[in-house]
Amino acid sequence: MEILNTLVELLNDHIRYRRQIFKLAKSDVIKKYSGSALGWSWAVIRPAITIFVYWFAFQIGVRRGRPINGYPYFLWMISGMVPWFYIRDSLYTGSSSIRKYKYLVKKIKYPVGTIPTFVSLSHLAVNIVLQFIMLVIYIAYGDRPDIYYLQIILVNIGMFVFWTSWSLFSSMLSAMSSDFLNFVKSAVPALFWLSGVLYQVSRIRSGFLRKCLLWNPVTITANTYRNSLIYKKWIWETPTEMRNYIIITVIMIILAVWAYRRLKKDIPDVL
Amino acid sequence: MSNLDNDIAISLKNVTKTYTLYKNDRVRFKAIFFKNIKGKKSNAISDLSFDIKKGEMVALLGRNGAGKSTLLKMITGVTYPTSGEISIDGRVSALLELTAGFDGELSGRENIYFRASLMSMTNREIKDIEPDIVEFSELGEYIDQPVRTYSSGMKARLGFAINVNIDPEILIVDEALSVGDQSFKKKCTAKIHELVEDKNITFLFVTHSTKMAAEFCTRGIVMKKGKMIFDSDIESAIDFYDDMIEKEDEAKKKKKAKKREERLKAKKEVIG
Numbered sequence: 111m112e113i114l115n116t117l118v119e120l121l122n123d124h125i126r127y128r129r130q131i132f133k134l135a136k137s138d139v140i141k142k143y144s145g146s147a148l149g150w151s152w153a154v155i156r157p158a159i160t161i162f163v164y165w166f167a168f169q170i171g172v173r174r175g176r177p178i179n180g181y182p183y184f185l186w187m188i189s190g191m192v193p194w195f196y197i198r199d200s201l202y203t204g205s206s207s208i209r210k211y212k213y214l215v216k217k218i219k220y221p222v223g224t225i226p227t228f229v230s231l232s233h234l235a236v237n238i239v240l241q242f243i244m245l246v247i248y249i250a251y252g253d254r255p256d257i258y259y260l261q262i263i264l265v266n267i268g269m270f271v272f273w274t275s276w277s278l279f280s281s282m283l284s285a286m287s288s289d290f291l292n293f294v295k296s297a298v299p300a301l302f303w304l305s306g307v308l309y310q311v312s313r314i315r316s317g318f319l320r321k322c323l324l325w326n327p328v329t330i331t332a333n334t335y336r337n338s339l340i341y342k343k344w345i346w347e348t349p350t351e352m353r354n355y356i357i358i359t360v361i362m363i364i365l366a367v368w369a370y371r372r373l374k375k376d377i378p379d380v381l
Numbered sequence: 382m383s384n385l386d387n388d389i390a391i392s393l394k395n396v397t398k399t400y401t402l403y404k405n406d407r408v409r410f411k412a413i414f415f416k417n418i419k420g421k422k423s424n425a426i427s428d429l430s431f432d433i434k435k436g437e438m439v440a441l442l443g444r445n446g447a448g449k450s451t452l453l454k455m456i457t458g459v460t461y462p463t464s465g466e467i468s469i470d471g472r473v474s475a476l477l478e479l480t481a482g483f484d485g486e487l488s489g490r491e492n493i494y495f496r497a498s499l500m501s502m503t504n505r506e507i508k509d510i511e512p513d514i515v516e517f518s519e520l521g522e523y524i525d526q527p528v529r530t531y532s533s534g535m536k537a538r539l540g541f542a543i544n545v546n547i548d549p550e551i552l553i554v555d556e557a558l559s560v561g562d563q564s565f566k567k568k569c570t571a572k573i574h575e576l577v578e579d580k581n582i583t584f585l586f587v588t589h590s591t592k593m594a595a596e597f598c599t600r601g602i603v604m605k606k607g608k609m610i611f612d613s614d615i616e617s618a619i620d621f622y623d624d625m626i627e628k629e630d631e632a633k634k635k636k637k638a639k640k641r642e643e644r645l646k647a648k649k650e651v652i653g
Contacts, residue, residue, distance in 0.1 A: 129498065130499055133498060137484070137487060141484075141486045144486075213482045214482070215459075217459070217482030218457075218499060219458040219459055219473070219499075220499060283410075283413070286406075286410055286413060287406050287410035288406065289407060289410060290410065372413060373413065374461075375460075375461040378454075378459055378460040378461075379400060379460060380409070
């Protein structure tokens with residue numbers, strides 16, 4: 111019950127401060143890329159290099175250039191990789207968002223619960239640009255846009271809800287203790303390599319491991335993205351994934367609200 | 382809430398602020414999950430109650446650590462009281478410390494928009510007051526430079542300019558007037574007088590300088606160790622405060638002298 115009240119309070123803060131949230135998200139994006147000579151191109155260069163490295167290791171190295179389901183490995187990979195960049199940002203920067211925007215907590219009256227939201231929004235905005243570039247690459251390879259492309263919007267909403275809740279949860283805890291922040295940062299590679307971004311989870315032999323990996327939100331997001339672009343499947347055609355994602359999202363929201371409720375009053379004193 | 386006290390701007394009822402100190406960050410983190418881990422508690426404010434009427438100009442006096450800043454932060458809504466109740470009636474504009482919540486990466490002008498929008502002003506309203514703020518802050522062309530390049534005096538000027546120009550109903554100033562040169566100080570003084578006299582705002586001022594307090598305020602509250610020990614018109618409050626400080630300093634001196642004497646005695650005894 112109390113959790114529900116806090117959730118309503120959080121949502122109210124978001125509605126009341128919606129203009130400021132978008133403003134802050136915008137200035138967060140601008141701040142990230144202004145002040146360097148190449149400016150905006152970094153938003154593309156950095157992920158491009160990461161993609162190249164993984165593509166080289168897997169295409170040239172491990173897989174010897176075999177395509178997956180008739181799709182070139184490069185195409186198959188980027189549809190998991192691009193959403194991952196948003197997730198990675200949420201894990202690293204999202205977790206430290208309250209620390210980063212300390213002055214909003216300590217110097218002016220501002221609803222702390224909305225800080226992770228605008229940081230998450232700023233990551234998503236940059237990521238959507240990347241997603242567009244990716245779609246252009248797909249089309250250039252000869253893919254025809256169809257009705258399944260619309261499902262990408264749903265993927266983004268699901269991603270945003272889960273990882274914004276996560277950011278609230280972890281940035282509240284990280285504000286209390288830098289140990290937690292370090293723990294999160296060291297867990298990021300595990301979350302990445304134990305997911306279906308670079309390889310097909312469906313080809314893992316052990317049924318138990320396959321089931322486990324289907325609880326990793328990164329796997330589900332990558333799979334759903336590929337279902338929209340490559341396999342042409344709606345989310346209800348993969349009910350296990352859909353069910354798992356809903357369950358972990360609900361759990362994440364509860365954890366986020368709990369952390370907010372528990373720590374909201376302490377954070378201005380500790381930070 | 383009762384409608385009788387319509388003319389009350391700030392009301393505190395049995396407000397207590399307790400800080401919990403833990404041995405280190407790890408213990409603090411554990412305490413989030415386990416209720417049986419207890420830290421050392423210390424009260425920054427204990428059981429404080431008072432009302433401030435609309436249009437009053439109040440000075441908060443007290444030594445370092447008396448709880449003045451904690452109190453202002455709670456009135457501003459930046460921190461929360463551990464127990465008790467604070468009710469505020471009116472738009473609070475606060476100048477806490479010098480840097481006062483600027484985003485260092487944004488320019489001065491962008492910060493104006495940002496801060497004003499946090500006070501729920503629309504873009505059009507901000508555009509109307511922007512020239513006033515720029516002029517008041519005397520920043521000239523620096524207004525379009527990022528705030529991180531500003532000196533502390535420039536930041537304070539900008540902060541002050543924003544806070545007095547966004548049409549506050551309750552203005553809170555914490556020591557910020559102590560920077561800036563004489564002419565800027567004079568301008569601030571004039572502006573505050575104007576706000577108080579023409580717009581009937583409530584003004585809360587924290588300072589160590591009794592001279593400044595006397596200039597602005599009509600009522601003085603003296604605090605010591607988180608408690609209010611004196612509340613009256615400003616002249617008596619200043620007398621009380623000066624008296625208190627003198628006594629305390631004397632007591633300290635005496636203590637020191639006594640210690641030294643004891644040490645000397647001990648030495649003599651050893652030699653003797």
